[in-house]
Amino acid sequence: xxxxxxxxxxxxxxxxxxxxxxxxxxxxxxxxxxxxxxxxxxxxxxxxxxxxxxxxxxxxxxxxxxxxxxxxxxxxxxxxxxxxxxxxxxxxxxxxxxxxxxxxxxxxxxxxxxxxxxxxxxxxxxxxxxxxxxxxxxxxxxxxxxxxxxxxxxxxxxxxxxxxxxxxxxxxxxxxxxxxxxxxxx
Numbered sequence: 001x002x003x004x005x006x007x008x009x010x011x012x013x014x015x016x017x018x019x020x021x022x023x024x025x026x027x028x029x030x031x032x033x034x035x036x037x038x039x040x041x042x043x044x045x046x047x048x049x050x051x052x053x054x055x056x057x058x059x060x061x062x063x064x065x066x067x068x069x070x071x072x073x074x075x076x077x078x079x080x081x082x083x084x085x086x087x088x089x090x091x092x093x094x095x096x097x098x099x100x101x102x103x104x105x106x107x108x109x110x111x112x113x114x115x116x117x118x119x120x121x122x123x124x125x126x127x128x129x130x131x132x133x134x135x136x137x138x139x140x141x142x143x144x145x146x147x148x149x150x151x152x153x154x155x156x157x158x159x160x161x162x163x164x165x166x167x168x169x170x171x172x173x174x175x176x177x178x179x180x181x182x183x184x185x186x
Contacts, residue, residue, distance in 0.1 A: 001055070001058070001059050001183070001184055002181045002182065002183050002184075003015045003058055003181065003182055003184055004117065004121065004179055004180070004181055004182075005179070005180045005181070005182050006066065006113045006114070006117060006177045006178070006179055007071070007177055007178045007179075007180070008109050008110070008112075008113050008176060008177045009109070009176070010070065010071055010072075010106075010109065011068055011069065011070065011071060011077070011106060011109055011110055011113075012068075012069045012070075012071050012074070013066035013067070013068050013069075013080065013110055013113060013114065013177075014066060014067055014069065014182070015054075015055070015058060015064070015065075015066065015067065015182075015184065016051065016054060016065075016067045018048070018051050020067055020076055021044075021047045021048045021050070021051055022044070022047075023075075023076040024047060024067070024076065024079065025042065025044050025047040025048075026098075027076070027078065027079075027096065027097075027098050028042065028047075028096065029042075030098070030099055032099050033096060033097070033098070033099060055184075057083075062122050062123075063081070063082040063091075063117070063118065063122040063124075064081055064082065064083070065079050065080070065081030065082075065083070066079065066080050066081050066110070066114065067079055068080055068095075068097070068106060068110045076098075077097055077098055077101040077106055078095060078096055078097030078098060078101055078106060078107070078110070079095060079096055079097075080093070080094070080095040080107070080110040080111055080113075080114050081093075081094060081095075081114065082094075082114060082118055082122065082124070082127070085128060085130065085155060086155055086156060087155075090126065090128045091118070091124055091126070091127055091128065092127070092128050092129060092130060093111055093114055093115060093118065093127050093128075093129050093142075093145075093147075094129070095107050095110060095111055095114075095138075095141070102137070107137070107138075107141045108141050108144050108145065109176075111141055111142075111145045112144075112145050112173060112176060113176065113177040115127060115145050115146070115165070115170075116172055116173070116176070116177065117177075117179070119167045119170050119172075120172070121179060124167065125166065125167045126164060126165070126166045126167065127147070127164070127165050128147070128162065128163060128164045128165075129142040129147050129162075129163040129164075130153065130155050130156075130160040130161065130162055130163070131160055131161055131163070132158055132159075132160060132161075133152070133159050133160065133161055139161060142163045143163075146165050146169075146170065146171070147163035147164060147165045148163060148164060148165065149161050149162070149163050150162050150163065150164050
């Protein structure tokens with residue numbers, strides 16, 4: 001299977017390897033990181049068991065969740081990806097980052113790259129985003145990358161602001177990432 005690798009000025013976005021699951025588990029177990037999550041916490045074992053499903057999702061769809069790594073440190077700083085919005089056929093952009101990575105612009109940098117990947121490489125015609133009505137930082141990210149708030153909705157057992165961007169209204173930023181493909185088992 002071939003998977004994309006996106007490289008931005010400061011970040012490397014790639015699919016996970018199984019050994020990344022411990023770091024991902026640490027991030028999503030942080031109560032501050034989870035503050036706006038509706039889903040239950042995972043155990044370490046459940047996180048490790050999710051790895052084959054994550055790879056199968058990539059294989060079936062040609063997109064999924066990227067691990068976001070610092071280019072210089074090769075340390076996991078967060079995630080950013082594309083997935084179907086619950087109970088819909090719409091594709092959502094989403095992201096999360098370790099607390100010590102907040103305020104560095106990583107969410108905007110990685111989401112900009114993933115949005116471009118969505119339209120130029122994954123062939124999507126529309127991308128949406130939802131965020132808790134009190135998650136002001138996430139709202140700013142969605143607006144910075146070009147999504148427009150279209151109203152409110154109820155997803156993930158909470159009230160959310162609903163953002164969208166059709167490909168026809170997308171303006172690609174100056175080249176801000178390089179794309180390569182990596183062959184992996186899976």
